[in-house]
């Protein structure tokens with residue numbers, strides 16, 4: 001385990017105050033990665049889900065496999081894989097972009113399952129009713145099915161966004177300077193871990209708590 | 225691929241560590257989940273509050289931060305956990321906090337009528353819980369438990385960040401020494417996926433046994449292998 | 464009033480086995496029971512009738528401690544359900560005391576509430592093992608005897624899911640009887656049944672009523688049945704007892720307009 005510095009028993013407010021700006025800057029990176037990654041998950045998840053349900057030869061089983069594979073393996077290793085393999089094919093992104101991409105792809109697989117369960121929650125009778133209305137296919141989807149899917153899918157996607165927000169901490173392992181990386185760097189440089197790690201934890205908590213509250217409020221408004 | 229072959233035994237050692245951590249952490253998470261669920265359903269306000277506090281603390285912030293906190297900060301308070309203990313503790317408490325909601329929902333899904341029948345029959349409380357409520361609630365918990373187990377497997381990769389030589393950590397070591405990261409990480413992803421499938425299969429077996437114990441018909445509904453027919457008709461995609 | 468009930472207990476005149484005094488209950492600010500007094504003598508068969516929502520179920524639930532009154536006293540044999548006597552005074556008591564006090568009471572629910580993972584036999588046997596502390600063998604043979612009485616011995620190894628509603632309700636009756644209650648509460652035990660299954664359950668109840676000296680408190684909408692087995696009928700309306708008397712009076716020549724109106728509505732069904 002090596003030597004452990006024995007400083008930092010007690011909380012030092014002035015030190016905490018001095019590192020807050022750096023942590024907040026890290027938090028900004030965290031939030032950017034979350035939002036960009038979520039956008040990928042939101043769109044990519046729907047595409048993966050529809051592909052999986054469409055019963056196309058080859059493509060649907062492939063979509064199914066991709067979803068299950070990504071959902072069955074750790075994000076950390078997926079991230080390493082993306083980070084170290086892409087350059088082999090001459091694709092060179094910044095760590096931030098690589099990390100966000102990996103986060104978004106992992107999120108897309110999870111979102112695909114949420115979309116699927118929301119679609120399958122629609123009673124089969126709705127499809128049959130749509131058939132008897134003789135609507136065009138686009139009308140069936142946009143006027144009947146999707147409006148019933150969103151209320152079920154959106155809360156799950158909201159929770160996914162919060163989960164992705166917490167997953168961004170893993171990006172610190174590929175040198176993305178998000179909040180946890182910043183906190184750890186401060187610890188390494190100053191030998192004080194108590195304040196930066198505790199503050200990072202609390203900041204994480206605040207943002208995810210607030211987001212959860214916002215989601216719940218929106219949900220309740222929709223319900224009424 | 226060939227270059228990796230000599231390292232396969234080393235990787236398999238990592239598989240063992242990964243599985244040990246996964247099982248130890250889930251073995252911690254399940255009792256934690258029950259305790260937290262009971263606390264949240266307690267008639268005492270202080271208990272409900274304490275349970276809610278623990279759950280919100282662990283669910284609200286990132287597991288990575290919690291892991292680093294246990295690794296770097298706890299020793300400052302004189303609590304010197306080995307990395308393995310810290311990893312198991314954080315993973316177990318974290319997943320236990322999530323799973324407590326499943327436990328609570330399953331217990332609540334038992335109808336009020338069943339509970340009232342145990343009262344009207346003057347059944348001792350422990351018997352009522354152990355033999356009436358739990359057998360009905362447990363089968364409801366098993367499919368989410370399967371998810372939690374696979375989640376824990378994935379979660380366990382994080383302990384490589386605090387120097388535990390699990391599968392992910394060893395992948396990193398081999399990748400550095402060989403310089404062929406792509407193959408190594410690809411292989412390791414496949415190993416994780418295979419492990420996830422195995423765990424999902426094991427949970428299906430478990431579900432059958434629990435259903436039989438609880439006196440239900442013993443068809444499993446959990447897991448990767450049960451293929452249900454989609455309710456979305458083929459013509460929805462223009463065919 | 465306390466002195467009066469305490470005195471009644473010590474006097475040689477047989478006190479009621481169940482007594483409710485001044486029972487009041489509100490749900491969400493709505494008064495559901497309003498100053499209800501109810502007495503049940505040992506061995507008496509008392510039928511409760513009245514329109515939906517008048518508070519009949521609530522009275523039954525109170526008698527077994529599933530619902531706690533906002534005000535009033537409930538006495539079962541010589542114990543008060545939510546009070547205990549200390550220095551000759553009644554002081555509020557908790558759940559623990561209530562668990563002991565309500566022990567002589569049994570209840571059969573409208574929805575049966577059988578334990579779905581137990582067989583019919585286990586449903587009857589296990590409470591006997593747990594509560595009467597009988598051996599499994601002893602409890603098992605008594606349970607079989609009870610199931611035979613309700614006509615279900617050949618179905619004893621089936622689970623509730625494999626039984627019809629009427630059969631389930633008969634198992635539920637046997638299950639309650641197994642604990643040898645002195646007071647049995649029946650809450651519309653035939654209301655959840657298909658019409659053709661009502662008869663078999665009523666027959667069991669009728670036989671029971673005529674054969675035992677157990678006190679019975681029944682909520683029912685079957686007026687003929689009430690007339691047949693009840694010693695006394697109570698008419699409930701809006702949380703109050705509006706009329707009380709023998710079935711020949713309350714059900715045939717009711718005094719109160721409210722009772723007349725209710726009976727006409729029931730007969731028109």
Ligand SMILES: Nc1ncnc2c1ncn2[C@@H]1O[C@H](COP(=O)(O)OP(=O)(O)OP(=O)(O)O)[C@@H](O)[C@H]1O
Nearest residue numbers: 490491495513514515516517518519520521522651
């Ligand atoms: N747990 C409760 N919470 C709120 N209101 C309740 C509750 N239990 C009963 N009530 C209300 O109390 C009133 C009386 O209910 P109760 O079940 O005793 O009526 P009842 O005479 O048994 O009617 P029914 O013939 O329909 O069974 C009803 O208006 C009911 O809505």
Ligand SMILES: [Mg+2]
Nearest residue numbers: 519520521651
């Ligand atoms: Mg009722």
